[in-house]
Amino acid sequence: xxxxxxxxxxxxxxxxxTLALWxxxxxxxxxxxxxPALLRSAAAALxxxxxxHFRFEEAELFPRLAAxxxxxxxxxxxxxxxxxxAAGERFIALVGEDPSKSEIRVLALELAERLVGHVQKEEMxxxxxxxxxxxxxxxxxxxxxxxxx
Amino acid sequence: MFASASRSRLLPMSLPFRxxxxxxxxxVAAWGMLLYSFRALVEFEGGLGPVFGALHLLTLGVLAMTxxxxxxxxxxxxxxxxxRALWAVRLLWWLYVPGIAAFAxxxxxxxxxxxxxxxxxxALALLIYGVLLFRNLLGARGMKVVVAxxxxxxxxxxxxxxxxxxxxxxxxxxxALDHVALRNAHLVLATFGFxxxxxxxxxxxxxxxxxxxxxxxxxxxxxxxxxxxxxxSIGALGFVLPxxxxxxxxxxxxxxxxxxxxxxxxxxxxxxxxxxxxxSWGCLIASLALALLMALGLAPARAALLFGVLLxxxxxxxxxxxxxxxxxxxxxxxHASGGARGTPLISALTPARLLAVHxxxxxxxxxxxxxxxxxxxxxxxxLGAAAGLAGAVAFSAFFAYVLLKVRTHxxxxxxxxxxx
Numbered sequence: 001x002x003x004x005x006x007x008x009x010x011x012x013x014x015x016x017x018t019l020a021l022w023x024x025x026x027x028x029x030x031x032x033x034x035x036p037a038l039l040r041s042a043a044a045a046l047x048x049x050x051x052x053h054f055r056f057e058e059a060e061l062f063p064r065l066a067a068x069x070x071x072x073x074x075x076x077x078x079x080x081x082x083x084x085x086a087a088g089e090r091f092i093a094l095v096g097e098d099p100s101k102s103e104i105r106v107l108a109l110e111l112a113e114r115l116v117g118h119v120q121k122e123e124m125x126x127x128x129x130x131x132x133x134x135x136x137x138x139x140x141x142x143x144x145x146x147x148x149x
Numbered sequence: 150m151f152a153s154a155s156r157s158r159l160l161p162m163s164l165p166f167r168x169x170x171x172x173x174x175x176x177v178a179a180w181g182m183l184l185y186s187f188r189a190l191v192e193f194e195g196g197l198g199p200v201f202g203a204l205h206l207l208t209l210g211v212l213a214m215t216x217x218x219x220x221x222x223x224x225x226x227x228x229x230x231x232x233r234a235l236w237a238v239r240l241l242w243w244l245y246v247p248g249i250a251a252f253a254x255x256x257x258x259x260x261x262x263x264x265x266x267x268x269x270x271x272a273l274a275l276l277i278y279g280v281l282l283f284r285n286l287l288g289a290r291g292m293k294v295v296v297a298x299x300x301x302x303x304x305x306x307x308x309x310x311x312x313x314x315x316x317x318x319x320x321x322x323x324x325a326l327d328h329v330a331l332r333n334a335h336l337v338l339a340t341f342g343f344x345x346x347x348x349x350x351x352x353x354x355x356x357x358x359x360x361x362x363x364x365x366x367x368x369x370x371x372x373x374x375x376x377x378x379x380x381x382s383i384g385a386l387g388f389v390l391p392x393x394x395x396x397x398x399x400x401x402x403x404x405x406x407x408x409x410x411x412x413x414x415x416x417x418x419x420x421x422x423x424x425x426x427x428x429s430w431g432c433l434i435a436s437l438a439l440a441l442l443m444a445l446g447l448a449p450a451r452a453a454l455l456f457g458v459l460l461x462x463x464x465x466x467x468x469x470x471x472x473x474x475x476x477x478x479x480x481x482x483x484h485a486s487g488g489a490r491g492t493p494l495i496s497a498l499t500p501a502r503l504l505a506v507h508x509x510x511x512x513x514x515x516x517x518x519x520x521x522x523x524x525x526x527x528x529x530x531x532l533g534a535a536a537g538l539a540g541a542v543a544f545s546a547f548f549a550y551v552l553l554k555v556r557t558h559x560x561x562x563x564x565x566x567x568x569x
Contacts, residue, residue, distance in 0.1 A: 023417060073158075076483065080492055132290055
């Protein structure tokens with residue numbers, strides 16, 4: 001989909017990067033290969049995503065959706081953030097301790113699936129809603145806020 | 150009309166799932182009736198009886214039922230308009246289900262005098278659905294391609310209901326109508342029109358979402374829609390040759406545009422359900438190629454039966470089953486989320502082996518029915534109907550599995566995470 005809003009395009013690009021990275025993680029683990037460097041890279045990217053992408057959506061976008069009568073989307077996505085955050089923080093901690101730990105495989109596969117499902121929902125509902133909701137000025141402000149975060 | 154009630158675009162789970170559940174049950178009934186009448190299948194040329202009953206259990210009971218459940222849930226996401234009258238969604242289901250059962254049973258029992266009541270209930274339900282669809286499309290924002298397909302499908306639905314009621318009136322009251330012309334128009338409007346256009350429209354939104362791929366270019370999709378509408382209109386008026394040519398071009402363009410979009414997907418594994426989707430596309434193109442041969446007088450014996458097999462169980466049913474295998478667990482996971490238990494994994498709601506068995510049985514049934522139509526041998530029809538029945542039972546088991554998993558997820562203590 002082509003987005004007119006800068007913030008939608010930025011979030012969409014990050015979704016693409018997330019899917020590419022976690023697609024590699026999923027394929028590697030499904031083939032029972034061990035790649036500690038890839039796991040560390042995934043953990044670092046996830047930490048960044050939880051801290052920046054998720055927080056930005058929760059602080060800046062979901063309240064705007066709720067105010068526009070689209071609160072159900074924000075609620076669902078917020079709840080998924082909670083689930084992904086809990087699993088993600090555990091994954092980051094385990095990879096930081098020892099990337100060869102056996103429980104990392106199941107956790108990483110779960111995270112890969114949750115992240116893909118979450119991106120699907122954001123691409124289907126959040127980004128199209130932002131296209132309607134934001135005017136150019138607000139879009140510029142949000143883009144600047146996100147760039148500075 | 151139909152004011153109040155819902156602001157959320159996500160319907161309560163019981164609403165779309167009652168349509169999917171009824172479709173699963175009607176699929177079992179349709180294959181069962183076909184198995185019962187397998188000898189009549191290879192000689193079927195239209196007219197009342199069990200094959201007619203099975204055909205309408207499939208078209209009204211499975212295809213249109215699924216289309217209603219899916220559009221009532223998915224269209225609001227695409228149009229950014231909630232369904233505002235949940236009571237109407239419930240009412241139409243309660244009219245539609247007994248209406249189909251009564252209509253198909255009366256037709257199977259050669260009782261045209263009893264078909265009218267079922268047909269009226271079905272027509273009333275379709276009218277309510279049409280009003281819901283109209284209201285949703287009227288306020289639609291975004292996804293213009295899906296909305297345009299929705300309007301086109303709605304137009305076909307109106308014409309389809311009118312031709313259907315005229316056919317019933319002819320059976321019941323002996324009205325002097327051109328039966329063959331009406332029947333052909335009804336067939337074109339139902340399969341390529343209402344169902345086919347909804348399938349094309351929702352494909353441009355759903356399949357890219359499932360594969361995490363870009364949607365086909367909007368100009369291409371609109372061009373395909375215009376060509377499809379031209380083919381459907383010409384076909385409904387009885388001009389088979391130009392309709393088949395235009396329809397074939399539109400179908401090939403649709404499949405090419407979807408395959409192009411899927412090639413750019415970010416999620417590499419498509420899953421087994423896409424095998425069914427691709428098989429359905431093959432059947433769509435084959436059905437139109439066969440229609441072209443029929444118009445040119447080059448078709449083999451029993452071409453009309455083969456055309457029907459390729460079109461209804463081949464294109465439409467196979468496509469819907471492939472899509473349902475993905476969206477039922479997806480929607481269930483969304484509905485099952487809430488509170489401390491979080492959203493269950495879609496893989497935890499997807500019985501992969503059961504779905505593989507279902508897919509295999511369905512494709513086997515389709516192959517055997519095609520063999521029956523080509524050879525005229527009832528044994529193939531019997532084996533095909535038996536495989537279809539087993540596949541339909543497997544699909545119902547899949548549906549029951551998802552419902553059970555959602556229920557147990559709800560019952561899980563909060564500290565226990567959902568696992569695949």
